[in-house]
Amino acid sequence: MFSETQDLPDLPPHLIPETNGLVGQALRVIQGIPACVWVVNEHTEAIAVVVSQYRPSRLWTDAGLNASTTGVGFDLSTTTFTPPATRKTLAPAAPAPKQSIATFPLWTRRDGFGVITVFVGATQTLYIENDRIPIGATTYFRNEPDLHIQEYGSD
Numbered sequence: 001m002f003s004e005t006q007d008l009p010d011l012p013p014h015l016i017p018e019t020n021g022l023v024g025q026a027l028r029v030i031q032g033i034p035a036c037v038w039v040v041n042e043h044t045e046a047i048a049v050v051v052s053q054y055r056p057s058r059l060w061t062d063a064g065l066n067a068s069t070t071g072v073g074f075d076l077s078t079t080t081f082t083p084p085a086t087r088k089t090l091a092p093a094a095p096a097p098k099q100s101i102a103t104f105p106l107w108t109r110r111d112g113f114g115v116i117t118v119f120v121g122a123t124q125t126l127y128i129e130n131d132r133i134p135i136g137a138t139t140y141f142r143n144e145p146d147l148h149i150q151e152y153g154s155d
Helices: 021-030
Strands: 036-041 047-052 057-068 071-081 086-090 101-105 113-120 125-134 138-141 148-150
Touching (some): 036 047, 036 086
Antiparallel strands (some): 036 101, 057 071
């Protein structure tokens, strides 16, 4: 607990921003956090889960140097592309506990999280859309509006 002389944190622990970019990626590599997430279906119906990267990636495609009598110019061209998303169907938890768990790669550690979408039942009804999931975390789907997330390294 905090005493009266201690400073209280500005944000709760789950709202403290993580380091993004190359520095954050390097920290996650040093900490040994894998570039994937696990999803566990604890519901009585099969679910389809899609995990993807948060935003498109940028690729450097061209560079050029222009010279004229009035000056010099440097051109850079980039293009954006959407990295692949992974879609898997997880069986209900009761009859097949091993088939109700899946691993989803995130392809990069840069953002520190991925985006998860869950479809429920045989008709693939959208249940949860675009929730953020921290890299290396295990997510438990229990047919509730919020996913239960256990971060990497926590008990």
